[in-house]
Amino acid sequence: MAEAVVSFVVERLGDFIIQEGEFLYGVNDQVELAKTELQLMQGFLKDADARQGDDETVRIWVAKIRDAAYDLEDVVETYVLKVVSKREGGFKSILKRFGRMFKEGVDLHKIGSEIQNITTNISTLRSRLEAYNIRQIRDSGGVASVYERQQRLRRTYSHIVEHDVVGLEHSVKELAMHLVRSGDSHRVVSIWGMGGLGKTTLAKQVYHDNEVRQHFDCFAWVCISQRCQVRDVWEEILVKVSAMHRTEISQMNNGEIAKKLHLAQRESRCLVVLDDIWSVETWESLKAAFSLCEKTKSRILLTTRNEEVALHSDRNGFLFQPRPLNDHESWQLLEKIAIFGRDEIDSTTFTRMKDLGKKMLQQCAGLPLAITVLAGLLARKETVDEWDTVQTNVDVYIRRGKGSEQEYRGALWVLALSYDDLPYHLKPCFLYLGHFPEDFEIPVKRLTQLWIAEGFIYASQERITMEDVAYGYLNELVERCVLQISEQGSVRKIKSCHLHDLMRDLCLEKAKQENFLQNVNFSHQNMTSISSSMVANAAATVKVRRLAIYLDENADELVPLRNHKDSHLRSLLYFYPGYYWILRNEKLVELLFKKFKLLRVLKLEGWRTPVELPNEIGNMVHLRFLSLSYSRITRFPSSLGKLICLQTLDLKHCDTDVIPDVIWKMTELRHLYLPLYWTAKPKLRLSTLHNLQTLDHVSSLCSDLNDLSELRNLRKLGIRVTSSLEKLEETLKSISNTVDGIRSLFLHNLLGNDSGTEVTQILSGCRKIYKLDLNGRTVELPNYLHDYPNLTKITLCRCDLNDNQMTVLERLPNLKTLCIMEDTFEYQNTKTLVFSKGGFARLECFSLICAHEIVNLQVEQGAMPSLCRLYIKRCWGLKTIPDGLRYVTTLKKLTVEMPISFVSRLQVGGEDYYKIQHVPSVILTSY
Structure with missing residues (x-):
């Protein structure tokens, strides 16, 4: 992570030198020199970052380098803040000119000395790392020893088959079918997914499946690992699929080995398993021995955490992603490992263990690795009291494991390999996810705005926006299985995402190690949250730079603002479980805007206490992201216009009367969300916002719509x-x-x-x-x-459409998502919606929400042939689900939130159950 921190600071210093050089007058040379020292340091940091887990001295040095980079950024930005705050236009500034020139001279000397001291410190650290021979660590055995130990602990062997497996029968059958089927469409079959999901276990079950063993003539299993030695892999496979001996193979060059291996797969039916491939580069280095162009009955089965690897290895290949275990399967697996074979357990003890076990399994979230770790520990516990003791600290046991090599036995060690494999530009993006509460569905657009505001994103090409780059980073995190998709839009674009519980634990642990962020849970303390006093105490020794605060009904304290003394805070995000909360002491908001002048990100939403924002908000000139949505703000000061670096300003659903005409000064704005109902006097000028991409809730009452002619990037x-x-x-x-x-x-x-x-x-x-x-x-x-x-997507609400408008909608050639809400159709007459044969040919998602005027749905056979998801919520007039729904065989998910009389008809045994019994996922909620 230090490599990422230094890289981002170098980029920011470059921006300052180029864009804000006038504010660095007198210290520009010192900033350039410091930037050069950091650039020289970057050459050491990749190895140093890798080494710090195995060497305490290097760990301390890496932390010092990271802190020095942060200090340099703080000093420069603090100085710029002082200069900006002093420079005022107009006649009054002349009266104070000479006094300010003297004060700026003092600041110049001070800032120059501070930058020089930090630069000297960085130079000294670099010299020490060079003397410690950091550059040669990769070859000298330090880092190698870490990888060797990891590889030794994670090496898989085909003859060691796990017998304690559940829920794999259908998956094994499906994969075996794709391996033995005739034809050459699937040369490569890939199993991909997050660490601990059971990819290797599944591959072994397939490898030893009777049908597979009868179909192929020869077999080879090779564990690749993160450090792939191509020749060793080829030799291992060639020994197993040919009659050649190792001594004979050892005398051949690489090209000869690859050719022999290629021929062996043409002459015989070979199944080659490549377990745990980490990168496309690894596959590229191996593929010379596995020609995908020629016809052959040999097959490759590979496992990987990276979807890109699976896609790249064979564009015509078959990709399979194992699912997490459900509650029943999770208990079956734990029971097999922890309880089976214990004759001394009576029924009462078994019942109590089962209750405790199911509670503990909630921490595993269906991840087989976590369940196995927990079950292995419980297998050594003889009594219910011992099980109860484990439950008290179950999250620690699952994450860390327990044994002689504790750090290598828990689930987090396996997951941490995915983090270690992330390129430096993705690590801060991943760690930033730790801000969000557990089980929080993270809106992708908001997340990318936050990444950009933090400075994690740089667009290297003119026609590629930072938003596009950020979305690419998000996709890469998904492909690497460290982030999961919650919802996709009509064009398959990810709309929201979330972290698996254990991956979030890893995220928080790494964030703590890197001093990346701290979380405060105001309602209770737990392993990932700290109290107000703890934050205040930590501030004395550690500079907190990012803070996430989870509020509850006691939110009037706005912890830890009263005691928190760290002026270096850059990111402050508040979360509340509902839309609104009561702020009993409005002065705390004023305190916030006065104290944290270096903030880049502030998310403080949903307070319903009337608050007048203080003039001090204008001192927060480094703000890139400001969200005050759903809040009650009686007045915005004109000093708001000083926030010239703002990229995102979210005032959506703010209850406010006055917004001064100063937004036109924020020329860096990319996303502007205005209040829903308000009238601006004077009207807001917007024509200067040439970078604006999002403009929400604009009207002729609040601005001159002719200004939109200048917004060419909208x-x-x-x-x-x-x-x-x-x-x-x-x-x-x-x-x-x-x-x-x-x-x-x-x-x-x-x-x-x-x-x-x-x-x-x-x-x-x-x-x-x-x-x-x-x-x-x-x-x-x-x-x-x-x-x-x-x-591709249409949402309709209160439109009072005529009767014939369904015929217009059903003929739209590319419509994939349709949402009909209240009063979409004329309310005077109750309506029957007819989905006619051949209509809505490409519709995949249909939602009917609070459409009380709808009393009947008719689905003709052949209608909506692509429908996958159907949502029906709170439509009071609707009495039953359409009979024609049984013809929609593509439907994968049905969600219903309706009165009990409606829902009971759809339950197993209900009179309408036959209409939906073919749907794999049905979620019924009654009220």
Whole structure:
């Protein structure tokens, strides 16, 4: 991680030198020299980072290097803050000019001395690392010994087959079928997933499956590991699939070995298992011996944590991702290992152990590795009291294990290999996930905005935005199985994500080791949270840079702000389980804005106590991200305009009367979310925001819509329709170039007239949209929507559509997601929605939410042939599910939240159960 920290600081210093050189007048040379020292240090840090887990001296040095880089960044940014705060325009500044020149001279001397001291410190550390021969660690045995020990502990052998397995029968059968099937479509079969998911165990079951053993002539199992020696792997396989001896093979060069191995797979049916491949580069180095172009009946079965490896090895191959064990399977596995074979256990003891075991299994989240670690420990515990003792610290036992080599026996050690394998630019992105509470579904757009604000993301090409780079990083974390997908959108783009419980434990542990962040849980203390006093005490020795605070009903304390003295805080995120909380002492908000002037990120949302933001908010000039959404703010000061570095400003659903016309000064803004209902006097000027990509809840009441003509990078637009048609037509002509680039459009019609013409008028210019959200009277959907090639998602609410509008929707050629909410159709008459044969050809997700006017659904055979997900929630008029749903065989998930009379009909044995019995996942909730 120190490598990542230093790299980011070097980038930021470069930005300061280039973009803010006027504020560094007098110390520019010192900053350049410090930057050069850090760049020289980067050459040592990759090996030093790897070595620190095995060498306490190096660990201390790495920590000092990281802290020195942070100190340098703090000193430079603090100085810039002072200079910016002193420089005022206008006549009054002349009166103070000479006094300030003297003060700035003092600051220049002080800042120069501080930077020089830090630079000397960095230079000294580099000299010590060089003297310690850090550069040669990779070859000298220090780091090698770590890898050798890891490889020795993780090496797999085909003859050692786990007998305590559950839930794999169907998976084994499916994989065996793809290996032995005729034809050459699947040369490579891949098992991929996060560490501990049981990939190797599954591969062994397939390797020894009777059908597989009868089909193939020869077999080879090789454990690859993170450090692959290509020749050793080839030799190992060739010995097993040919009649050649090792001595004969040892005399051949690499090209000859690869050719022999290639021929052996052509002449015989060979099954080669490559267990634990970590990178595409490893596969590229091995593949010369495994030609994918020629016809052969030999097969390769590989396991990997990286989806990219599985995809890259064979584009026509079969990919299989094991699922976590369910509750029943988890107990079966624990019972097999921990209880079976104990004759002395009576029924009462068994019942008590089962109750305790199921409670402990909640910490495992279905991960076979974690269950095995826990079961292995419980197998050595004879009494219920001993099991109860384990339960008290079950999370520690699962994470750490217990035994002579404790750090290598727990689940986290295996998962930590995935973290160690991350490239430096992904490690801070992963650690940042530790801010979010357990089981929190993380919105991807918000996460990428936070990464960008923290400085983790750099766009190296002009046409690639930082948002695109950030989303690429997110995809890579998913592909490497350290992050999981929660929800995908209509074009398969990830909308939300989450961490597996054990992966979150790893994230928090690594974040603590790297002094990356600290979490405070105000409701209770646990292994991953610390109290207010602990934070205050830690501040004396450790500079806390990122802080996540979980609030509860006692949120008026805003811990640990009263005692917290660390002015180096860069990121402060508050989380509350609901939308709103009561702030009993509004002065604490004022204290927050006064104390933390170096903040880059502030997320403080949802307070309902009326608060007037203090003028001191203007001193937080380093803010890149500010979210005050869902809060009650009586006044925003004009000093808000000093936040010229802001990239994201979220005032969504703020209850406020006054926002001063200063947002135009924030020229770096990329995402602006305005309050839903408010009127600006004077109107906000927006024409200077050339970097703006998202503009939400704008209207002619709060700004001049003609300003949108200057926003050429705008991609998401939320507009409240408040203008009559005559004024709107003129405005639309002036902003035609802007609306043509819109990809996501939200239209909220507030006019309440009978035509809805204004909505269709705006919509006519947005021909490239992917997503359309209509709220308010529309009456009719325009037929030209059929010619919008990218339109894949539509949400409708209070539109008062006519009866025939379903025929317009069902003919949209690329529509994949449709959400119908309250009063989408005219409410005067109850409605029957008809899904006709051949309609909605590509629809994958349909949601019906609070659509009380709908009393009946009819699904004709052949309708919605691609539907995968169906959501029906709180539609009071609907009495039953459509009979035609039984024809929709593609349906994978049905979620219903309806009255008990509706839900009971769908339960097993209910009169409507036959309509949905083919659906694999059914979630029923009654009220």
